[in-house]
Amino acid sequence: MIDSYFDQIRAAIAESSVVHTSNVAFDRRGDEVGYLRGDLFFSDDSHLHFREFVRIEGSALARRYRYAFHYESADRTVIFRYDNSPHFPDLPSFPHHKHVGDESSVAPAAPPDLASVLKEIESLIVVE
Numbered sequence: 001m002i003d004s005y006f007d008q009i010r011a012a013i014a015e016s017s018v019v020h021t022s023n024v025a026f027d028r029r030g031d032e033v034g035y036l037r038g039d040l041f042f043s044d045d046s047h048l049h050f051r052e053f054v055r056i057e058g059s060a061l062a063r064r065y066r067y068a069f070h071y072e073s074a075d076r077t078v079i080f081r082y083d084n085s086p087h088f089p090d091l092p093s094f095p096h097h098k099h100v101g102d103e104s105s106v107a108p109a110a111p112p113d114l115a116s117v118l119k120e121i122e123s124l125i126v127v128e
Helices: 001-015 114-124
Strands: 019-028 034-040 047-057 059-074 077-082 097-100 106-108
Touching: 001 019, 001 034, 001 047, 001 114, 047 114, 059 114, 077 114
Parallel strands: none
Antiparallel strands: 019 034, 034 047, 047 059, 059 077, 077 097, 097 106
16 A cells, blocks of 8 residues: 555654754555655755655556656765666666765666655764
8 A cells, every 4th residue: 555655654753863954745546556755854855855756556666657856065065966867878777866965966866765765964074
């Protein structure tokens, strides 16, 4: 059920040690399909904007139709973005990829989930 997936997203946000503020919209489009988008703000004033359009079968993610996880610093400099927009057909992980830094650098990437993106961000933020 899509509601259990939404609960997993809420839990990942609540469990993060660096999320300061969150604003997430959950759009249930049937028992198995949902769209979510949100903004997470972190203790160092960096920001993650994300969106996912997903299908769940049972309690497992069956398909992620579209996704983007766009992370930027407090001064709005892009740090990284994962997405599956089909604009790099020569990458071995097509359409999945990761933009790094100024976005001119693109690398193959497995499709991440929010929990893994939050772990990556936590490793970049120095907690005082």
